[in-house]
Amino acid sequence: MIANAHAGPLLRKLETIVTLTQGERDAIAGLPFMAREIKAGQDLVREHDRPSQCCLILEGHTFRYKLLADGKRQILSFHIAGDIPDLQSLHLRIMDHGLATLGAARVAFIPHEILRPFLHAHPRISDAFWRDTLIDAAIFREWVVNVGRRSAYSRLAHLLCENFVRMRAVGLAGPGSFEWPVTQEQLADATGLSAVHVNRTLTELRDHGLIDLARHKMVVKDWQGLQDAAGFEHTYLHLQTPPEENGTMAS
Amino acid sequence: MIANAHAGPLLRKLETIVTLTQGERDAIAGLPFMAREIKAGQDLVREHDRPSQCCLILEGHTFRYKLLADGKRQILSFHIAGDIPDLQSLHLRIMDHGLATLGAARVAFIPHEILRPFLHAHPRISDAFWRDTLIDAAIFREWVVNVGRRSAYSRLAHLLCENFVRMRAVGLAGPGSFEWPVTQEQLADATGLSAVHVNRTLTELRDHGLIDLARHKMVVKDWQGLQDAAGFEHTYLHLQTPPEENGTMAS
DNA sequence: CGTCCTCCTTGATTTATGTTATCGCGTCAG
């Protein structure tokens, strides 16, 4: 039994990266998590902040974003329970982007001055975090490809594939669906499209029988078809256990 | 005097991230660099490779890219002397993208089995590398914004700003110009535009008196104007010494 | 139980950018 219930999501996440010893698990459970409930659409960190702590998502969905001078927004990534989206603030003083909640979320804040010596004392966990930030970067690269070179249709399909696989990897998605409190405007900001065009394209994906997305629930109706539409290959996610062996429905 | 002339670019790069001790400098100079000349347009690593070494750029320009099934290409980043673009291969087995030369280049290959214990023995250098990969990720984020939300005009201007600042930071650009053996097709693949439109937009930037780009030389004629056109802010590059104090021309 | 407010939907029109095609120039191999 772990001492700290809040450690659950982080442990689950880290176990997808490295196999932890019991000592390491205990050490993580011993960290002082200060949990807080955050409402939907709230900023956790803002661009240009100089945070002195990191945010561990315990429950719910968050996203990173940047705003342009003319008010346009670009969403950079989506994050789920077990993620520490601003881990980088340990090494980079100034936030170059914001972090906000999608729906309501539960978040634990961990002070840098705790995390730094902790990682120093546990080099394997430190390596796991390094590996995680490298996977983060790999996902950013794929997003560059997505917004740079794919059609609206493939682009949206690709985003849906990615989220499905990532959520399944940590057990947060059922065999063919997952909860996702995202609006079409947010999908637009994640794909570099307009909200209107996201609506039209989503309708198209629905009409082709690939997905169903309504009332914060995403249903994957034709997983192979969705991957084909997206040109999705999971390599860039660098999963320890590929989706097929991971419970994602075969067909 | 350093023992190994090949270590120069890497030392210069690392010094922009941390201040090294003499012992650390000597240790780096003691690494066994196997230098090789590579012609223009050659692959250094391919997508899906499982490299057992990292590439240190000693001289010249390289870029990372991905190919899509339909033959489209997206360039993900440009790299210069001192960079180790595939450092991530230390932690992520499979390459999720390729690495190729722009013009002719000189490259040193360093085996993983040398680099791993080396970083273990020199935690401050290891931290510097971690910080560098985090800055890499920050640049990818800005590229997502660039291709996702900026007009062709701003987008191209932004790419030029970024390269100018990055090259100045390591002393590879003069006060208002730098060598850059890039073709318009490559600029297109980096910005998610078509080569034809890059040509048009470049002409526009030239006509506005912001830049001049010909015969592999990029001249910044109106640095402030170029930044304004791009909406460029250097924050995301996380430089130790900001451009102004860094020798970039004031006007 | 109605009313506000978000979010979704759909249609008409515009526009930025892509596509296709052609031409000129410089370089380089034979």
Add this chain to the structure above:
DNA sequence: CTGACGCGATAACATAAATCAAGGAGGACG
């Protein structure tokens, strides 16, 4: 010298996606 080739420049035309505009559905809340 000359032909081939890669690259840059331009023009004509095509189109994906943005923008503008108006409803409509469903929750939240008094």
